[in-house]
Amino acid sequence: MLAQEPILRLGFFLGILGALLVAERLAPWRVNRPLGARRWLHNIGLLAMGSVAVRLVVPAAAMGAAFWAQSREFGVFPALGLPLWATIPLTVVLLDLLIYFQHRVFHALPWLWRLHRVHHADTEMDATTGLRFHPVEILLSVFIKMAAAVALGAPPEGVLAFEILLNASSMFEHAAITLPPRVDAALRQLIITPSLHRIHHSERREETDSNFGFNLSVWDRIFGTLRREHQGRLTLGIGAYGSPRDQRLDQLLIQPLRD
Ligand SMILES: [Zn+2]
Structure with a gap:
């Protein structure tokens, strides 16, 4: 499985992005898209720059950190002697909890909010919003995941599964789709759905500071940050x-420096 890593990542990424862009036409949420497909170039361009930055600064990334820990039997999981069938799902769930808190910290600290604000400033929302993160935020996320992978002694398979899942869920929860109400209600019990995550993109600060989860909705429920409805019309x-100028790639890159 690990030998196929780049193909796996790219296959899931393109397959899920394509499926969501089709679903956004079949079961749309808000059809008004003033910037059209031009937006995609800028959002995906930002993702490409982040990927290049990771390649240049920390090419081994979180998977490399997991391999390093594994070769030295370093970390909590090896110390507990846990088998692979337990550590893969544990890695996925614990990294999901970690990025829930990482996300809260990025909202709470002003200098981190400047970086994360680039993601929130998207005036439209679709699957590509889930790819729009400032390269410095992407780098910081990689460092945090590397530290977590080493501390846990997380298996590389678990880290890869988590990263593929996170990429997929990020595109899914930002997708401009309307799920059937009963499906949405059922999914919300376990995971963050597009209707829940859109509240997080509201212009109202108290709504932005809720629904921080990426995969599981249980963290927001446990820590009291779950918001089921927004007030009035969602902006x-x-x-x-x-x-429209602020949505350009060059402007997205310098946005953290602006007041
Ligand atoms: Zn956020």
Whole structure:
């Protein structure tokens, strides 16, 4: 499985992105898209720059950290002698909990919010919003995941499964789709659905500071940050960074430096 890693990642990424872009036409949420497909170039361009930055700065990334820990039997899982069938799902769930808190910290600390704000300033929302993160935020996320992989002694298979799942769930929860109400209600019990995550992209700060989860919705429920409804009509984005020019790749890159 690990030998096929790049193919697996790319296959899931393109397959799920393609399926969601089709689903957004078949069962759309809001059909008004003033910026059209141009937006995709800028959002995916930002993802490409983040991927290049990781390749240049920490090419081994979280998987490399997991291999390093594995070769030295370092970390909590080896110390407990847990078998692979237990450590793979544990890695996925614990990394999901970690990024729930990472996400809360990125909202709480002003200098990290400047980076994460680039993601929130998208005035439209679709699957490509789930790819729009500032390269520095992507790098910081990789460092955090590397530290976690070493501390846990997480198996590389678990880290890979988590990263593929996170990429898929990020595109899914930002997708401009409307799920059948009963399906949405059932899924919400376990995972963050698009209707829940859209509340997180509201212009209202108290709504933005809720529904922090990426995969499981249980963390928001346990830690009291789950919000099931938004007030009035949902306005997406951040007004001060909401012009069409602000959505350009060059402007997204410098946005953290702006006041
Ligand atoms: Zn956020």
